[in-house]
Amino acid sequence: KNGALKNPHAMGPRPGGYITYTPQGRMMVVLDRRRVEGLGGRFGQDPIFAYAGTYTRQGAVVTHHLEMCTAIADIGTDYVRRIEVAGDRLFLCTEPVQKGDATFVSKLEWVRDTAS
Numbered sequence: 001k002n003g004a005l006k007n008p009h010a011m012g013p014r015p016g017g018y019i020t021y022t023p024q025g026r027m028m029v030v031l032d033r034r035r036v037e038g039l040g041g042r043f044g045q046d047p048i049f050a051y052a053g054t055y056t057r058q059g060a061v062v063t064h065h066l067e068m069c070t071a072i073a074d075i076g077t078d079y080v081r082r083i084e085v086a087g088d089r090l091f092l093c094t095e096p097v098q099k100g101d102a103t104f105v106s107k108l109e110w111v112r113d114t115a116s
Contacts, residue, residue: 028052088112
């Protein structure tokens with residue numbers, strides 16, 4: 001339901017958003033950074049970043065196969081995420097990215113929406 005970042009990310013420190021997985025193997029993500037000012041980065045100045053497609057899971061790794069994406073260059077690519085689950089929280093972690101001498105991993109925290 002809400003994406004709270006544990007590490008620096010192009011969407012800012014605490015974007016809002018939703019993630020949905022269906023039993024039929026489809027998924028979608030919408031991240032909203034409208035409350036974060038002055039961010040540029042990979043997604044430019046767009047306040048919304050979204051994508052959808054299918055997903056596959058192997059153990060603690062989920063791969064999102066992008067069929068649509070607001071970052072047009074990413075359509076047809078895969079986003080690979082490591083999964084961590086703690087109660088009603090889902091953590092999705094990016095693959096490590098090397099920048100100079102530092103290695104970065106973005107970790108999004110999602111909370112299950114229990115509203116009916």
